[in-house]
Amino acid sequence: MTGAGGHQVTIALSDDHTLFRQGLRELLSTDPGFEIIGEARTGHEAVDLVRQHRPDVLLLDVEMPGPGAKAVISQVATSSPETAVIILTMHNEPAIVRGLLESGAAAYLMKNIGREELISAVRSVSRSRDNVLLSVPRGTLESLERQDRQRTLLSARELQVLELVAAAMSNAQVAARLCISEGTVKRHLTNIYGKLGAVSRVDAIKKAVRAKLIRNID
Numbered sequence: 001m002t003g004a005g006g007h008q009v010t011i012a013l014s015d016d017h018t019l020f021r022q023g024l025r026e027l028l029s030t031d032p033g034f035e036i037i038g039e040a041r042t043g044h045e046a047v048d049l050v051r052q053h054r055p056d057v058l059l060l061d062v063e064m065p066g067p068g069a070k071a072v073i074s075q076v077a078t079s080s081p082e083t084a085v086i087i088l089t090m091h092n093e094p095a096i097v098r099g100l101l102e103s104g105a106a107a108y109l110m111k112n113i114g115r116e117e118l119i120s121a122v123r124s125v126s127r128s129r130d131n132v133l134l135s136v137p138r139g140t141l142e143s144l145e146r147q148d149r150q151r152t153l154l155s156a157r158e159l160q161v162l163e164l165v166a167a168a169m170s171n172a173q174v175a176a177r178l179c180i181s182e183g184t185v186k187r188h189l190t191n192i193y194g195k196l197g198a199v200s201r202v203d204a205i206k207k208a209v210r211a212k213l214i215r216n217i218d
Helices: 018-029 043-053 069-079 095-105 115-127 138-154 156-166 173-178 182-196 201-211
Strands: 008-012 035-039 057-060 084-089 107-110 133-134
Touching: 008 018, 008 043, 008 115, 018 035, 018 115, 035 043, 043 057, 043 069, 057 115, 069 084, 069 095, 084 115, 095 107, 107 115, 156 173, 156 182, 156 201, 173 182, 173 201, 182 201
Parallel strands: 008 035, 008 057, 057 084, 084 107, 107 133
Antiparallel strands: none
16 A cells, blocks of 8 residues: 555654664565665654655654654654654653644654554654644543633633733732732632632642643743
8 A cells, every 4th residue: 555646655763762663664565555765763864864765754763862852743744844753762751742743743653563563653644734643541541632622611801810820920919910800819819719620829820830831931
């Protein structure tokens, strides 16, 4: 089977474990529709490989020497925007998953997936980038869905209020910054507490930071 347009799907492999890369090469090479164009051991090598060959797909590990996965995805998007990046990793932390998907990864897969699932994912992203593919534990998916619900629940104004509160501003200071009354700030905070299930300003900030609704301000 060939990729979009009838050509072979060209694939670059990027992982700092030689044995794992070799296993991936052997596994994917069994499909006549795939062509492995090269391997990389570091983030720098991955970017150079993509820039030189412009493959349809880059299989990328999260932890490698050199630039991190986010930086690699960004550089790939600049030098070869047609290359779809598939994250293939053992990390399933919701924050990492969300961060890499938001950076532009076309798929996020765990290394314990089966051969057919991997081949299907490679074919899918090589044809279309419209859908993002996920193969993560149920707990990770539920956490991402919970974060999405919380993001939807908080209005833009409530997020503004919470960010200023997290910056250690008083209600009066928040009101002055946003040109609203102090009573309106208190009402926003009451709504925020209810939506996040928080009992105080500190609790709301902690929950919002964990859910990636606001930045962690030290």
